[in-house]
Amino acid sequence: MNNKISVAIKYLLGVVFLFSAYSKAVGPGLIEIILIDHGLTDSREIAAALTRILIGFEFGLGILFFLPYEIKRFTLPLAALFLTVFTFYLLYTEFVLGDSQNCGCFGSTIAMSPIESAFKNAALLILVYIVHRHEKTSRKNLMVPAAALIIAVAVTFIAVPVKSADDFPFSNYTHFEGAGRADLSSGDKFVAVFNTECEHCQELAREIAGSDKDRKFASKLFTLFYSEGEVNVDSFKTLTGYDYPYRLIDADEFFDLIGSSPPRIYVIRNGVVKDILDDNFDEFIETLQK
Template identity: 30%
Template sequence: MKVALKVIYIILSALLGALFLYSAYTKTLPIQTFEYTLVEFVHFPWWLAAVGSRLLIGLETALGVLMILNIYGNKKWILKLSLLILATFSIYLIYLWATVGDDVNCGCFGDAIWMSPSTSLLKNLGLILATLLLLKFHDGLKGKIAHIISIVLLLGVTSVPFFYYPIPSAAPSFLKDDKYEIDLSALYKAERPHIPDVDLRKGKHIIAFMSLTCPHCKIAAYKMQLMKRDNPNISMFMVLNGDSTDMQQFWDKTKAEDLPHEILLGQDFVSLSGLRLPAIYWVDDSWVVAKSDYITLNQQEIENWIESKE
């Protein structure tokens, strides 16, 4: 009977570890989406979201590996750390449920599995109970070497995301002598059903050219609406291309419907955007002075640029 129970606990530990690994993996698809979730729901500043997302993914990966190996360290500190993380997650889920509601993806499995806060709380409760069983009844691999391995693996694996997903430079690619004038007249043609409410040909604006079906465009739009929410004074504009049937899915994914935008089709769009999307231009009086992608687009840099007299 004791042998059978030991086998059951070994398997339980491995299953818990596998779930931790899967949770970490889904948060990297892509990692930016998880970062922006921390900005949106936890209200982290951008730099802390970048650090926190990588730290959390690394911790989940390390704990998953150690639990699969049944290595818990002295006084089963690995299991205790797992409980602490699960409890922290649960507090976040309660906060999310109370402030946003239950009809939202909590991000526990990234975009791979849509999970509401209430469902995720039930999942966490099951994980906590399973971890408590291991803490009380299962020793795992014991000894000095196992303890050293637990420390080395945790520190080593936790650091991996910072190298594999390095935090990008915040600076855009300023064009300097290569800046060029962009002709935005296609957005203001008299025959168009609607023209932008703001004159994008004057002043400083962030103008993003996006396809409604482009995954990276959706990430960029999601990020832009978070920046606009935080600082409404930033002038941001989206020029969208695609079939109207894809529009609602784009809004559902990005929550950017309130950002100023226009639809532009055909050669008019391609001549402005080029073939690589999203194309995010920093435009000053109709001159493209810098370019960003969705990764390097940085709110503080935009604010500094808008405030500068250059």
């Protein structure tokens, strides 16, 4: 094989690992939720720390493909081990845990099922093997790649600090009908709190459904429904045309989250509640129409 092709593949592998790290870093909450769902920890803080170690390791591994040190003896075997271990874990996720949702390998940027990601890893393992066969020269100094990995993990904890979930009122809402896993702690999100029997809630829901005709907010707007009486969620959808990811909450949760009366909309940016709308929804409706 032409040496230039082998070098190109090596750099491609580096880019893939860097992109994988970046896609997790922009929304680490998804990986944290997955770790908790899979029973690896029941603490959001521990899940956050493990997530940052994973991101830092991938970030460091991506950098190693661009450094001329111990490629054949350190970087390639480490990449192969990493991909192999996670491929087995993906298969365990699919066939033992029965979880076919987005595995989080590329965060929320590119949603992949565990099987799809396993095939992706198999393809990367083939590329690692090709580079290993044709890699000839690299400088010998194990301290450089080892130090690069440690520094990458340390920098990740600084660049993507672990946040406390104690002050975030939606930290426990990680699964929604119509969306599966959802991380409300990253990016711009909107949480509507509705009572299905409430006429004002129904009226606002109709306005939202009518204004968001292009479904631009389908991945940003989440609803917490308190349902009592004759109007259930399906009836609410039929009456209003409102169809966004939702979750049912009990009376205590509902009254903790609303003001004096429903509806209420929370405007969230990266896990911080930036605004609370209780009666003046005109600006929000205008946002939907843009």
